[in-house]
Amino acid sequence: MSLLKNLLKVGYVVKPHGRFGGLYIRFLQGCTLSxxxxIYLEHTANLQYVQHTANLHGPFNITSISRRHREGYILKLPGLNTLSExxxxxxxxxxxxxKKLPENTYWVEEIIGCEIYSSNRKLIGRVEEVLHTGANDVYVVKSPAGREQLIPALKSIVVKVNVHKKEIIIKEIPGLFDEN
Known part of the structure; x- marks a missing residue:
């Protein structure tokens, strides 16, 4: 069984921390651990998935995690007891x-990189980031002209999401995407 579709990259190890085998890590946007x-650790350059290779280590069950400065966390895993380990x-x-998500719910990593089109197939741009506002998510979209636009991820606006084709269709909203 390939782990490519079953494992999702949530962050990366920046460096070891302390003499007792801690790991200083950073999360990708919207990801957390408890x-x-x-978790699994793999030496890979792939930005989205952790792949099943000889470099895959784990599973490890997290024994502790604590917040640290500069958007990093200290992670402690069983079997890592020294700085050199x-x-x-x-x-x-x-x-x-x-994890299996409910229908019409997607991982942030699946949305980032999607092309957004209007219902008449006009390219609006590419999703660069997803903002979590509390009320709803907002897609940060870069237009072909390089202009940044914000699109609310609402059922009333988003018509269709196809993460396999990496495209999102939205309703046309007069004035929202005028090139002024």
Whole structure:
């Protein structure tokens, strides 16, 4: 069984931390981990998925995680008890089991990179980022002209999402995408 579709990259190891085998990590946007969660570590350059290769280590169950400055966290895993044991994971990707999501719900990583089209197939731009506002998500879209636009991810606006084709169709809203 290939793990490519079952594991999702949620972050990466920046460097070891402390003499007791801690890992200083950073999360990708919108991702978190919790104590007891099962993770995998892999040395890969792939930005979205952790792949099934000889470089895959784990699963590890997280024994502790704590917030640190500069958007980083300190992660403690069983079996990593020294600085030198942790050092070998510098630069590794962190992957977790991809959970089944409800229908019409997507991972942020699936939305980023999607092309957005109006209902008459006019290219609006590419999703660069997803903002979590509390009320609803907002897609940060870069137009072909390089202009940044914000599109609310609402059922009343988003007509169709096809993450396999990497495209999103939205309703035309007069004035929202005028090139003024």
């Amino acid at each position: 104590i007891g969660e099962k 942790a050092e070998k994971f510098r630069g590794y990707s962190i992957g977790v089991d991809r």
